[in-house]
Amino acid sequence: MSQSSQIAALLLLALLAANLPFLNERLALIGPRRAEKPLAWRLLELFLMYLLVGLVGLGLEQYGGQIAAQGWEFYAVTLTMFCTFAFPGFVWRYLLRRR
Incomplete structure (x- = not known):
């Protein structure tokens, strides 16, 4: 599995999990x-789910080579991106009017 396909699979997993x-x-x-x-x-x-997807990403990074050290900025950005991925589900659950 190439690195670009691993990234695409991780993003799809994050979208589903969010x-x-x-x-x-x-x-x-x-x-x-x-x-x-x-x-x-x-x-x-x-x-x-954010933690679970993070662990999967960490495993993929370990599989590909050495794990890079990350600061708080990385986790702030990834949590924000994960919350953005959750927006369609939030809208469907709370903002759409149901008959």
């Missing part, structure tokens, strides 16, 4: 189904 908390009603994506999850629980799931 929207999962808003697209289902299960606790932690595998727990019992609830009538309606509170927003705080969805945000906690979003952060856990």
Whole structure:
């Protein structure tokens, strides 16, 4: 798997993982189904998904060579990008009018 295809796969995984908390009603994506999850629980799931995707990215970086040290700026930018990826799911869950 080339490096560019690894990056594309990681971005697609991040897009999917960022929207999962808003697209289902299960606790932690595998727990019992609830009538309606509170927003705080969805945000906690979003952060856990961010950590999971980060671990996958770290594994891909380790597979490709040496892991580069990152400062707080890197994590601030990636968290912001992950929240941007979650925007379609948030809009679908909270902003669209349902009949």
